[in-house]
Amino acid sequence: MSGKEVFYQGNEACAEGALYAGCRFFGGYPITPSTEVAEFLSRRLPRVGGAFIQMEDEIAAMASIIGASLVGKKSLTATSGPGMSLKLENIGFACITEVPCVIVNVMRGGPSTGLPTGPGQSDVMQAKWGTHGDHPAIALAPASVQEIFNETVRAFNISERLRTPVILLTDEIIGHMREKITIPEKGELEIWDRPRPDCPPEEYLPYDTSKGIIPPMADFGSGYRWHVTGLNHDASGFPTNKPSLVQPEEERLMAKVTENLDIIEKYEHLTKDGAKVGIVAYGSSARSANAAIRLALEEGIPVDFIRPITLWPYPSQPTIEMAEKVDTIVVPEMNLGQMIDEVQRCIEGRAKVVGVNRVDGDPITPENILEKIREVA
Amino acid sequence: MAFDYDKYMRPGKLPHIWCPGCAHGIVMKSIIRAIDRVGLDKDRTVIVSGIGCASRMPGYVDFNTLHTTHGRSLAFATGVKLADPSLNVICVAGDGDALAIGGNHFIHACRRNIDITMVVFNNNIYGMTGGQFSPTTPHGKLASTTPYGNPDYAFDVVELSMGAGATYVSRGTVYHAVPLERQIADGITHKGMSVIDALCTCPTTYGRRNKLGSATDMILWFKDNTVGIKAAERLSPEERAEKILTGVFRQDIKPEYCEEYQKIIDMAKGA
Numbered sequence: 001m002s003g004k005e006v007f008y009q010g011n012e013a014c015a016e017g018a019l020y021a022g023c024r025f026f027g028g029y030p031i032t033p034s035t036e037v038a039e040f041l042s043r044r045l046p047r048v049g050g051a052f053i054q055m056e057d058e059i060a061a062m063a064s065i066i067g068a069s070l071v072g073k074k075s076l077t078a079t080s081g082p083g084m085s086l087k088l089e090n091i092g093f094a095c096i097t098e099v100p101c102v103i104v105n106v107m108r109g110g111p112s113t114g115l116p117t118g119p120g121q122s123d124v125m126q127a128k129w130g131t132h133g134d135h136p137a138i139a140l141a142p143a144s145v146q147e148i149f150n151e152t153v154r155a156f157n158i159s160e161r162l163r164t165p166v167i168l169l170t171d172e173i174i175g176h177m178r179e180k181i182t183i184p185e186k187g188e189l190e191i192w193d194r195p196r197p198d199c200p201p202e203e204y205l206p207y208d209t210s211k212g213i214i215p216p217m218a219d220f221g222s223g224y225r226w227h228v229t230g231l232n233h234d235a236s237g238f239p240t241n242k243p244s245l246v247q248p249e250e251e252r253l254m255a256k257v258t259e260n261l262d263i264i265e266k267y268e269h270l271t272k273d274g275a276k277v278g279i280v281a282y283g284s285s286a287r288s289a290n291a292a293i294r295l296a297l298e299e300g301i302p303v304d305f306i307r308p309i310t311l312w313p314y315p316s317q318p319t320i321e322m323a324e325k326v327d328t329i330v331v332p333e334m335n336l337g338q339m340i341d342e343v344q345r346c347i348e349g350r351a352k353v354v355g356v357n358r359v360d361g362d363p364i365t366p367e368n369i370l371e372k373i374r375e376v377a
Numbered sequence: 378m379a380f381d382y383d384k385y386m387r388p389g390k391l392p393h394i395w396c397p398g399c400a401h402g403i404v405m406k407s408i409i410r411a412i413d414r415v416g417l418d419k420d421r422t423v424i425v426s427g428i429g430c431a432s433r434m435p436g437y438v439d440f441n442t443l444h445t446t447h448g449r450s451l452a453f454a455t456g457v458k459l460a461d462p463s464l465n466v467i468c469v470a471g472d473g474d475a476l477a478i479g480g481n482h483f484i485h486a487c488r489r490n491i492d493i494t495m496v497v498f499n500n501n502i503y504g505m506t507g508g509q510f511s512p513t514t515p516h517g518k519l520a521s522t523t524p525y526g527n528p529d530y531a532f533d534v535v536e537l538s539m540g541a542g543a544t545y546v547s548r549g550t551v552y553h554a555v556p557l558e559r560q561i562a563d564g565i566t567h568k569g570m571s572v573i574d575a576l577c578t579c580p581t582t583y584g585r586r587n588k589l590g591s592a593t594d595m596i597l598w599f600k601d602n603t604v605g606i607k608a609a610e611r612l613s614p615e616e617r618a619e620k621i622l623t624g625v626f627r628q629d630i631k632p633e634y635c636e637e638y639q640k641i642i643d644m645a646k647g648a
């Protein structure tokens with residue numbers, strides 16, 4: 001990859017990635033450990049003619065980015081656990097109205113205020129199920145500063161193409177860690193924009209799916225006057241409670257994800273001959289898992305590894321393959337056991353699954369994982 | 378010639394959901410006439426609402442319309458306006474939507490002095506959910522959740538807006554529909570945050586419970602119980618205390634948020 005080399009913090013890489021993807025609006029609210037994303041964009045967005053606004057609360061921040069996206073601006077907000085809880089209301093609104101936007105959650109520890117300056121991975125189930133009602137969920141979980149940059153770009157791309165909110169789940173460790181990264185030249189990474197209508201405005205139906213399950217979206221102010229509502233609606237965008245219209249629309253929202261796995265799914269799957277132990281790990285815990293796998297090999301224990309980069313939808317297929325090969329799957333995560341349920345769900349008893357769980361505010365160390373590998377090997 | 382509302386109404390969207398006797402239609406018509414008077418381009422106008430009876434209004438009118446979550450209209454509208462300051466942005470909200478669940482967004486939109494016109498359909502009650510007391514239900518009045526009388530004291534929308542920094546603040550009523558239309562038109566042309574406290578009525582869930590008479594009686598009540606702020610100067614303090622003041626309370630020129638942000642863009646681009 002050619003481009004400019006910089007020594008960036010994860011949160012800065014996220015903000016830089018957003019600009020690269022074409023983000024021109026940020027609405028936020030201060031919260032540790034995500035604030036650097038806002039600070040960075042408060043400096044940089046006006047330089048490119050974009051807008052930064054610090055709203056009165058997290059709810060308003062989420063609302064503002066949906067409003068800006070309806071005008072056609074790619075929009076971002078960033079937060080952490082307590083703020084994420086507040087944003088969920090309007091994330092559901094973006095799901096049902098199909099307004100693209102990206103939400104960064106730099107995860108910290110604990111329920112409620114918890115451990116504001118400590119890392120955590122306790123919001124992974126919230127990312128999938130948080131807002132009420134059935135809704136599509138896409139969450140990306142990068143594990144390095146470079147990957148935060150690249151996955152932020154991908155988050156925007158997926159959000160635009162599928163017209164749905166995308167959550168970028170990082171954590172305090174990779175959010176605040178500094179690494180050398182390369183900012184690619186303009187054009188090096190593909191940038192996708194939302195589909196826009198080309199029909200005459202009087203023929204525009206905002207949720208017309210006759211040409212595909214992602215309907216074109218008109219910018220407010222562009223001459224296509226349409227109605228946006230969080231109520232269940234028909235193809236014209238107006239409210240309906242007809243069962244025959246509501247059910248297929250709700251199913252279509254989910255199908256936008258299940259029918260586009262080729263552009264959403266992303267994972268690493270590393271295998272070793274004779275491995276009887278596998279690890280599934282994501283985000284900063286995956287870094288410790290990598291080290292543990294190296295140490296285990298030095299002790300003569302081969303270990304397979306799956307690192308979901310897209311966390312939701314979860315990569316079931318490689319996990320099933322892993323379960324058919326190994327006896328035990330170790331799932332280290334900085335929570336008391338969340339993704340471990342998803343691993344168990346998809347492998348349907350093909351292997352034993354054990355967790356390595358820490359919620360004390362310290363990272364999971366390679367030794368924590370190595371100990372478990374030795375125990376089950 | 379009679380005013381042609383059809384130019385601004387979406388065909389096939391009536392009847393509306395409002396109860397017989399509800400005065401929301403009068404406020405909607407005042408907004409439409411105000412928009413016509415000012416001459417806004419439908420393509421360049423965005424009407425934003427939250428949740429509740431009043432918030433269903435955008436669905437009936439032919440603009441870019443955004444029916445959002447409860448209380449959040451101003452927060453969505455702020456994103457719309459800042460993303461494209463050349464758009465005309467109008468918010469409509471009921472009193473519960475605007476001032477209870479949306480109270481924080483309300484005061485901060487006022488403080489920013491962002492160029493949005495907020496029309497509060499103030500009927501002193503949560504109508505859609507069946508008549509629970511709101512932040513503008515007067516002390517002592519009955520609601521489905523104040524069966525012994527309301528222990529709370531009401532917000533004064535005008536005082537609240539002025540205290541929070543809105544630069545155009547007025548109060549009208551559905552009895553005085555012509556001045557109400559003029560206030561909304563002035564609010565739209567005013568550069569900055571405009572709040573129009575539009576006093577209206579809910580005979581179904583508020584009037585009936587408090588024995589305020591028919592839908593017409595409730596509207597006529599405004600005739601006898603409000604007074605313009607100029608005329609009020611001629612009243613004794615005792616007489617004035619019994620009346621609700623109407624009219625334009627503030628019309629100030631102050632820096633507007635998006636214009637201030639444009640200066641930041643210019644500064645940052647030069648840096």
